[in-house]
Amino acid sequence: MDVTICKNASFGAIFAQSEAFLFLILMSKVLLLDFPHLLEEKFLQTDLGQLYQSIPFAELVKNIPLPPQQRTGKGCKPWFTVQGGFALMVLKHYLQVSDDMLIERINTDWSMQRFCGISLKPNEVIKDKGLPSFWRIYIGKHLNIEELNIVSAKHWSPYIAHKNISSADATCYESHLSFPTPIKIVWDGCNKTYCLLQQYRKQLKRRDTRCNYDKYKKLFTEYQKTKKKSKRKEKKLLKKLLKFLLRLIHLLNEFTTKHKIVLPHKQSQLMQHIITVYEQQHSKVYGKVAVIKDRIVSLSKPYIRPIVRGKENKAVEFGAKVNKLQIDGISFVEHFSYNAFNEGSRLKEGIHLHRKLFGKCTHHSADKIYATNANRTYCKQQNIVTNFVPKGKEKQAYIEQGKAIRTALNKQRASVLEGSFGNEKNHYYLQKVKAKNAITELCWIFFGIFTANASIITNRREALKKQAASKAA
DSSP: OHHHHHHHHHHHHHHHHHHHHHHHHHHHHHHHHHOHHHHHHHHHHSHHHHHHHTSOHHHHTTTSOOOHHHHHOOSSOOSOOHHHHHHHHHHHHHHTOOHHHHHHHHHHOHHHHHHTTOOOOTTOOOOOTTHHHHHHHHHHHTOOHHHHHHHHHHHHGGGOOOTTEEEEEEEEEEBSOOOOOHHHHHHHHHHHHHHHHHHHHHHTTOOOOOSOHHHHHHHHHHHHHOSOOOHHHHHHHHHHHHHHHHHHHHHHHHHHHHTTOOOOHHHHHHHHHHHHHHHHHHHHHTTSOSSOTTOOOOSSSTTOOEEEOOOSSOSEEEEEEEEEEEETTEEEEEEEESSOOOGGGGHHHHHHHHHHHHSOOOEEEEOGGGOOHHHHHHHHHTTOEEOOOOOTTHHHHHTTTTHHHHHHHHHIIIIIIHHHHHHHHHHSSOSSBOOSSHHHHHHHHHHHHHHHHHHHHHHHHHHHHHHHHHHHO
C-alpha cells in the first residue's frame, strides 16, 4: 500500500512538473506573439540574427525588379519578397542543405522565418519545395555582380583594415557531373536521341524502331565494366557508337520531316548539342583535328568546358573559372567565365576593381603566372609594390630591400587567399555546384562566396562589440 502511494505521489509530481513546463512554453509563445519587439530582440541575439545584421539586404535588392506575380497582385499571395528570396539563397549556403530540407527547416524554425522576412502562423506550412529553385533562377537572371560588389564593399568598409593591400588568384568551382570521356558523351547522345525517337513514334502509334539499340547498349556496358580500358578498344567502340549516333540522327530527322513534327525549343537545342558532339568526336577520332575547340563535356550542361589546372592530383577540372580579388580576407568576384582564360592577363582589371571599391592600391600580391613583363611595367608605373621576384637590372638593387615586404605579401596570398578557396568549397556548398544551367550556376557560386564574406564580417562585428563592452566595463 505504501509503495503504491509513493508511486502515485511521484507520478503526480512528474505530471505537475510537465504541466507547468507546457504552461511556460505556451506563455512564452503567447508573449512573443503579443509583443513583436521581444521576438525581434531575441532574433538579433541568435547566430542568424547576427548574420542578418551584417548584410545590407535593402540596398542589395534595390535594383532587382519585383516578379510579375508581385507586380500585378494577381494570384495567391507569394511567401517571399525579393529580399526574402535573397535571404533564402544566403541561408542555403550558410546551412549547406538541399532545397527540400531548406523549406522543411524554415517551416519549423522561427529564426529562419525572421531571417527571410516572414512569420508563419501555427497552422501554416510552406508546401512548395521549388521556391529556392524559383528564386535562384529569378535572382540569377537579374544578378549584377559589379553592382553588388560596390554595395557590399561600402557596407563592410568599417570592418575591413588595410584597404590599400590586395591579392588576386583564380580557381575553378567544379560542376556536379560525372567525369566525362568520349565514350560516355557519345553514348549519352545515342541514348537521348533514341528516347526522343521512341517518344514520337509512340505518340503516333508506330512500331518501335529497328536500330539494334540493345546491341550497342550491351557493348557500352561491357566496355564500362572492363578494368583495363586500352586506347585501341576505346577507339574501336567509339567508331561504332559514332556510326550508330549518326544513324539515329538521320532516323529522327526523317521521322519528324515525314510527319511534320516541330521539336520544342528545349529538345531542338538538345539535338543541336548532340550533332555538335558528333562532329567534334568524329573529327578527333578520324584525325581531322588534334585538339577539340570548345569541347562539349556534358549534354545536360553544354556550357561547361574543361579547365586545365595542372594540379598534381587533378590535371583537368570541369566548371566555372573565377578570378577573385581579396582585401583583408574579404573576396570579390573580378571575372567569371565558363571558358578557360589566363588569369595573368586580369591583373590590371583587378587593380581597377580595387580602386573602384576602396580607393588607392599600394600593395598587390599574386601568383607567379601574373608576373608578366606587361604587369611588372604597369605596377612600376602605378607605384604598386608587388610580391613578384625582381629580375634583370632590378634584381641586385631590390632583392634585399623588398624581401620582407614580398615575404609578407606572399604569406597573405598563400594562407588567406588560398585558404578562402577551401573554406568556401568545404563550408559554403561550393565543393560541387549542383545547379542545372548557366544562370543558376552563376547565382550558386556568387552566393557561396558572398555568404562566406558575410560570416567573416559577422565575426568581426561581434569581436568589436565585445571589445567595446569590455572597455566600457
